[in-house]
Amino acid sequence: MAWRISILQVATTNLVAVVMGPCGVGKSAVAAEAARRMGGGFVEADDHHTAHAKARMAAGDALTDDARMPWLDRVGEAARQAERPTIVACSALKRQYRDRLRHVLGSVLFVHLTAPRQVIAERLAARRGHFAGAELLDSQLATLEPLGPDEAGITLDVRAPLASVCETVLDFMAAQAVANFKQDDGGATSNVIRQHMQGR
Numbered sequence: 162m163a164w165r166i167s168i169l170q171v172a173t174t175n176l177v178a179v180v181m182g183p184c185g186v187g188k189s190a191v192a193a194e195a196a197r198r199m200g201g202g203f204v205e206a207d208d209h210h211t212a213h214a215k216a217r218m219a220a221g222d223a224l225t226d227d228a229r230m231p232w233l234d235r236v237g238e239a240a241r242q243a244e245r246p247t248i249v250a251c252s253a254l255k256r257q258y259r260d261r262l263r264h265v266l267g268s269v270l271f272v273h274l275t276a277p278r279q280v281i282a283e284r285l286a287a288r289r290g291h292f293a294g295a296e297l298l299d300s301q302l303a304t305l306e307p308l309g310p311d312e313a314g315i316t317l318d319v320r321a322p323l324a325s326v327c328e329t330v331l332d333f334m335a336a337q338a339v340a341n342f343k344q345d346d347g348g349a350t351s352n353v354i355r356q357h358m359q360g361r
């Protein structure tokens with residue numbers, strides 16, 4: 162619905178959301194499609210790995226914290242400079258990695274994508290033309306630290322169709338934007354947005 166897209170664009174201005182989770186769960190697919198629907202910027206964290214790191218991961222070798230930190234800084238910087246609203250596809254597996262992104266970006270929403278291991282393994286097995294294969298999955302799942310209760314974000318099961326996952330991401334971002342407006346102007350703007358949204 163055209164009005165809904167424009168309300169979403171207004172409401173989500175200035176937001177940055179990071180779609181996180183293990184390799185193969187669908188971060189790039191969800192983040193790219195959600196950014197396209199929203200008309201905002203998209204940052205792919207994979208584009209900011211060094212050739213050395215990609216070769217390591219292609220060999221099934223998990224990166225260390227020391228190798229990930231400069232990469233996270235590059236991802237954060239790319240997101241800082243990207244068009245707003247911005248959606249980033251980045252594994253951000255540990256709390257300290259998300260802290261690093263928050264340090265660069267200030268306030269960030271996280272969308273943690275989850276699925277049973279088997280579903281992710283099947284997606285990785287079918288994926289073509291990517292440096293990361295199924296050998297990385299177990300280390301990624303072992304490293305993963307879910308969002309803490311104090312971290313702004315949601316956790317979504319990606320067994321639902323891509324379109325419905327994207328809808329949920331956009332609804333979540335719009336709801337957060339409404340809450341931010343409420344803090345900024347005492348509720349005046351959020352009331353306008355709510356009135357429009359009641360027509361859904």
Ligand SMILES: Nc1ncnc2c1ncn2[C@@H]1O[C@H](COP(=O)(O)OP(=O)(O)O)[C@@H](O)[C@H]1O
Pocket residue numbers: 182183184185186187188189190191250284285287288289319320321322323
């Ligand atoms: N909702 C979905 N349903 C089916 N296949 C999906 C879905 N989301 C992603 N995929 C496919 O799964 C594979 C992994 O997705 P990708 O976005 O590359 O994951 P990640 O960025 O988390 O590594 C890709 O081949 C992609 O096309």
Ligand SMILES: O=C(O)[C@H](O)[C@@H](O)[C@H](O)[C@H](O)COP(=O)(O)O
Pocket residue numbers: 183184185188189207210218223224229252253254293301
């Ligand atoms: O920190 C890491 O070990 C990597 O960033 C990793 O988390 C990421 O998953 C790979 O880059 C694979 O790329 P995809 O996640 O796009 O499969």
